[in-house]
Amino acid sequence: MNKPTVEVTGISRKGLILMVRGKEYALPYSRFPWFEQARVSDVFDVEMRGRSRIRWEALDVDLSLSILENPDAYPLTAR
Numbered sequence: 001m002n003k004p005t006v007e008v009t010g011i012s013r014k015g016l017i018l019m020v021r022g023k024e025y026a027l028p029y030s031r032f033p034w035f036e037q038a039r040v041s042d043v044f045d046v047e048m049r050g051r052s053r054i055r056w057e058a059l060d061v062d063l064s065l066s067i068l069e070n071p072d073a074y075p076l077t078a079r
Contacts (some may be wrong), residue, residue, distance in 0.1 A: 005048040016043060018068070020054065025068045034061045 010017035015028035016035055029036040034056075035043055042058040049055045052065040067074050 006046055006054055008044050008046055011040065011043060018046070018054075020048075020065065020068065027068075031071060032063075034059055 006018065006020045008016055009019045009024070015026060015030075015032065018025045018027055027035065038056075038059055042056065045058055046054060046056050049062075054063045054065070054068075055061070
């Protein structure tokens, strides 16, 4: 069985942990507010689209790997 390319590996009061191709990323709610009030099942329902796009269909959220790898280069967050 193949490991998923992307998966949520943890959820806490401060944010979630996302594993992408074996690398772990912290997504704090302060920077990624879409996940804070989301249903757990919707947060875990994540998929890789293409080489660098991460999609949460039920939440209508798309992130790119560049956002995760260089969050300071993308200072704006949606409210």
